[in-house]
Amino acid sequence: MTVASPVRYPDTSSRSTMTRRAWWLVGFNILLPGSAQLLAGDRRLGRFGVVATFVLWALAILGLVLFLVWPPAVYAVVTNVIGLTAIQVALVFYIVLWIVLTVDTLRLARLIRVAPAARWLVAGLAVIVLVGVGGTANYGVVVTGATRDAIATIFASGQAAEAVDGRYNVLLLGGDAGPDRLGLRPDSISVVSIEAATGKATMVGIPRNLERAPFSEGSPLYGPFPDGYDCGDECLISYLYTYGEEHPDLYPDAEAEGSNPGIEAMRDAVEGTLGITLQYYVLIDMQGFSDLIDALGGIEITVAEELPIGINGGPVVGTIEAGTQRMDGTTALWYARTRYNMTDYQRMERQREVQEAVIAQFEPANVLTKFQAVAQAGAQVVRSDVPQAALGYFVDLANKTRKLPIDKFELIPANGVVVERPDFDAIHEMIDVAFTPTPEAE
Secondary structure (H helix, E strand, C coil), X not given: CCCCHHHHCXXXXXXXXXXXXXXXXXXXXXXXXXXXXXXXXXXXXXXXXXXXXXXXXXXXXXXXXXXXXXXXXXXXHHCCXXXXXXXXXXXXXXXXXXXHHHHHHHHHHCHHHCCHHHHHHHHHHHHHHXXXXXXXXXXXXXXXXXXXXXXXHHCECCCCCXXXXXXXXXXXXXXXXXXXXXXXXXXXXXEEEEECXXXXXXXXXXXXXXXXXXXXXXXXXXXXXXXXXXCCCCCECCHHHHHHXXXXXXXXXXXXXXXXXXXXXXXXXXXXXHCXXXXXXXXXEHHHHHHHHHHCCCEEEEECCCEEECCCCCCCXXXXXXXXXXXXXXXXXHHHHCCCCCCHHHHHXXXXXXXXXXXHHCXXXXXXXXXXXXXXXXXXXXXXXXXXXXXXXXXHHHHHHHCXXXXXXXXXXXXXXXXXXXXXXXXXXXXXXXXXXXXXXX
């Protein structure tokens, strides 16, 4: 006789013995899946279950240690399509394994021989734990799949770009393809510049009505506009998106590189305006932006004064009350877009407020609880050429950015910028000052 013999070969005529045995088997299955089979069932299945459980524990411990000592390694896995697929397959495997082991454990427990008062408690405990663990793992499968699909939809393939002068500069375009206009036109134009060493971010706002944007000699737009964007009338920088779309031959490789001619025209114009290199862009479709805000649960904004909703020359269709408000997507979009009896510069300020409020809502707990809706909305409204291979690095960099205040600089008359005839040399000097490295980055 061995120690395990009473469990493997119990006295089936004794209800008290069978009840204790059932509790032990269910308990072992919860603590170490596969151990119940080693003690009382198919030892081959038991060994497989125990080994698989130890492998899972080892991977979990390894992941935790890596996250504590080298977070970018973990971010690289969870932002990689192949890594996410592997995680999803592993989760499905363990869900199936837990179901098989739990059902087999209940079979081994021989519930018909257990005391009637304990029979349903034993079975109930096994099922509750199975549903809890399996449900959590199943949610992990859903989240992992949504993350993978969103990454594949939003982000490009290819290699990561290097920092320029210690910074990553990202063009952020809020594209508005509303029913009142032909095609898409970027109403919100910003550059987010991030120090590679510290994560310190500076956001530069560019008025959509800035004129005569210059181009470097290497730009395809330098040929038609060697002295800057001069179309003969109002030559607003935002019109260059449409110009690029109407002249795709200027940027024949744009689509293959995860962009389009309109975006590339805007990139060249903003680079010339600020005198910097833009490694990446992010285009947000403002018409779908409200879905993303709704998926995040709304955003909180303090409205300085009552704001009429409408377009200049049209009727007032509503108002946004003054004070701190929780805005849904539709209200937030109106807050960012409305220009009734106000300047573009006031609207620019509100757009930055909305952008910052959305960033504030991207807290891990909030995103995790609403992840599938957020991922689906994001895939619909966001396009970027940030490569998937660089996502792990940028997630780590973004964590640093969130801990620091974001500096803001607007190219507006209040800062000495005349949008009709800008002094671009002066703007370049302003940007050099705004992008002065922090002491920690030097």
